[in-house]
Amino acid sequence: MVRENHNILDCTIRDGGLVNNWDFSVQFVKDIYYGLSEAGVEYMEIGYKNSAKLLKGADAGPWRFLNEDFLKEVISKKTDTKLSALVDIGRVDENDILPREQSMLDLIRVACYIKDVDKALDLVEKFNGYGYETSINIMALSHVMENELAEALEEINKSKVDVVYIVDSYGSLYHKDIDYLVAKFQRLCPDKQLGVHMHNNMQLAFANTIVGAQNGVKFLDTSVYGMGRAAGNCPTELIVSHLKHPKYEVRPVLDIIERHMVAMREKWEWGYNIPYMVAGVLNEHPRAAMALRSSDERDRYVDFYDRLTSPEVMPTNHHSD
Amino acid sequence: MVRENHNILDCTIRDGGLVNNWDFSVQFVKDIYYGLSEAGVEYMEIGYKNSAKLLKGADAGPWRFLNEDFLKEVISKKTDTKLSALVDIGRVDENDILPREQSMLDLIRVACYIKDVDKALDLVEKFNGYGYETSINIMALSHVMENELAEALEEINKSKVDVVYIVDSYGSLYHKDIDYLVAKFQRLCPDKQLGVHMHNNMQLAFANTIVGAQNGVKFLDTSVYGMGRAAGNCPTELIVSHLKHPKYEVRPVLDIIERHMVAMREKWEWGYNIPYMVAGVLNEHPRAAMALRSSDERDRYVDFYDRLTSPEVMPTNHHSD
Known part of the structure; x- marks a missing residue:
């Protein structure tokens, strides 16, 4: 039995917040942090480090606009589980970022589309200079042309970033694609560690993540009970059960689910359903499917499929996330 | 793009019946048969061909004890989609089976544990003599010793059976196992076609099925919306979307789900949940998890996990299926 060395990065609070507009209690965030620590999970992404000023009209919330003083209250005693935050290009105020030794955060991840890789690398450079571990997460890879990706990856390999992520934004990738x-x-990017962030539109988030792990990917994004936008993510409970290392324990993850997430799942929807599956199969952003699920037509699957596969141009809803 | 030639075998009625005690209306069975036909699905398993006499105390029901006259009424006009039935060793009365030319059925599948392979092959021989296509479905493969399996497979290869199935009864197999x-x-079994029947305890039923298909497995078991005992099966809508052959259409499958299965899923439970996941991870029969889900303790995951991982022997519930 090969003892594998991976880093599980649980992003329940960050990605799950896209489901419930970050309506998480402080107690839940404490419980999930200490539960994940007991489970042996190496990183927890505790939110976005975006700037409320730069996201006008958005609801403010502590997990969306992380504040260091607040974080110190929530996580009064840090464990071996490191903390990360995600920033979006154009939504982060660099002046908000403290040097790492004054911060609760260990890792800052920069999410970007392929066209903004240069902007992302500028940010990475700064965060790296402040002493943070860094990653660059290129979204919507399934919509990127080969030549553009090759050029970006060569730039990334020359940068100081620690980790480069393969992000299956639309949940449309199969194991052969991984x-x-x-x-x-x-x-x-031979000099960089790799990460995977998979979505569950086709029930492949866990399968694709372990295919990545087997092929040498080091950072594995998960969320407890799969909580994440639309079809959600690779479930933390499955990865912790699967990876062969004596430090991992699934029991504390089951405890989080039992105490908190069964009730949350009754209140908020995430996970596999037909509109998200259709979006995944068609390699589309889930926004149209999310709009459908919020409407009275939530179970009108055939109409939805016909709309998405019609060659005619139709108006679609656009959301900020 | 390689045009693959597979046989999808939808077993919603047969395996899904284990969820709702075969409480399917005739209209639903008609709709699913003609819907699957439009979708390009090659086989539909319409129930068990067990004998009510040999299953004393069991509720009678048309889909559990298929009757040829009844079948002719339900499927008044057969399409290209063939019909199959499953039989269990010791529960089938061979005198119930008509010669194929007088039957609505095309394929008879014999399910057995490894110790009964010889009995299964006797049945296969008879059904084969009546003109049916046949398969042997060895259950609980993850509990079988290598030497016993090797011996059984050599016997099977010498028999007249058409298809040999790899059945992941406990939903405990990973892609490397496949x-x-x-x-x-x-x-x-170089002379036989292979089949896979996967369960979704670890959200791997679809992933494992397409790994099998890619490796040359011909028969792929599915069910609409994944309906099947406990964590359920590989969803038909995902396989039909994935396989590259122009005959497959997902739209009729979405229509079945929209018209029937959303309401059914509200009434009956199947699919991924934590007790089934725990059973899968521990490579155990789902019966203890099913008993938990029917009890007041349905969301007591940590207790359940502790019970299943305790080294002490405990009484467990035994069910007939």
Whole structure:
């Protein structure tokens, strides 16, 4: 039995917040942090480090606009589980970021589309200079042309970033695609660690994540009970059960689910359902499916499918996230 | 793009009946048959061909004890979609089986544990003599010793059976296990077609099925919306969307789900949940998890996990299925 060395990064609070507009109690965030620590999870993403000033009209919330003083109150005693935050290009105020030794955060992850990789690398450079671990998470890879990706990966490999993520934004990738992308990233970014962030539109988030792990990907994004936008993510409970390392324990994760997430799942919807599956199969952003699920037509699957596969141009709803 | 030739075998009625005690209306069975036909699905398993006499105390029901006259009424006009039935060793009365030319059925599948492979092959021989296509479905493969399996597969390869199934009864197999088992079956049963029947305890039913398909497995068991005992099966809508052949259409499957299965899922439970996941991870029969889900303690996950992982022997509930 090979003892594998991976880093599980649980992003329940950050990605799950896209489901319930970050309506998480402080007690829940404490419980999940200490539960994940007991489970052996290496990183927990505790929110976005975006700036409320730069996201006008958005609801403010502590997990969306992380504040260091607040964080110190919530996580009064840090464990071996490191903390990360995600920032979006154009939504982060660099002056909000403290040097790492004054911060609760260990890792700052920069999410961007392919066209903004240069902007992301500028940010990475700064955060790196402040002493943070950094990652760059290229979203919507399934919509990126090969030549553009190759160019970006070569730039990334020359940068100081620690980790490069393969993000299956639309939940449209199969295991063969993971094999292909991991090999490509390894070839073009040989000096970087890799990460995967998968979505569950086709019930493949866990399967794709372990295919990545087997192929040498080090950072594995998960969320407890799969909580995350639309079809959600690779469930933490499955990864912790699967990986062969004596430090991992599934029991504390089951405890979080039992105490908090069964009730949350009754209140908020995430996970596999037909509109998200259709979006995944068609390699589309889930926004149309999310709008459908919020409407009276939530179970009108055939109409939805016909709309998405019609060659005619139709108006679609656009959301900020 | 490789045009693959597979046989999808939808077993919603047969395996889904284990969820709702075969409480399916005739209209639903008609709708699913003609819907699957439009979707390009090659086989539909319409129930069990067990004998009510040999299953004393069991509720009678048309889909559990298929009757040819009744079937002719339900499926008044057969399409290209063939019909199959499953029989269990010791529960089938061979005198109930008509010669194929007088029957609505095309394929008879014999389910057995490894110790009963010889009995299964006797039945296969008879059904084969009546003109049916046949399969042997060895259950609980994850509990079978290698030497016993090798011996059984050599016997099976000498028999007249058409298809040998790899059945992940406990939903405990990973893609590496599928690679391993498919290679073993291909080596020891070179003259037979292979099939896979996967369960979704770890959200791997679809992933494992497409790994099998990619490795040369011909028969792929599915069910609409994943309906099947406990964590359920590989969803038909995902396989039909995935396989590259112009005959497959997902739209009729979405229509079945929209018209029937959303309401059914509200009434009856199947699919991923924590007790089934725990049973899968521990490579156990789902019966204890099913008993938990029917009790007041349905969301007591940590207790359940502690019970299943305790080294002490405990009484467990035994059910007939």
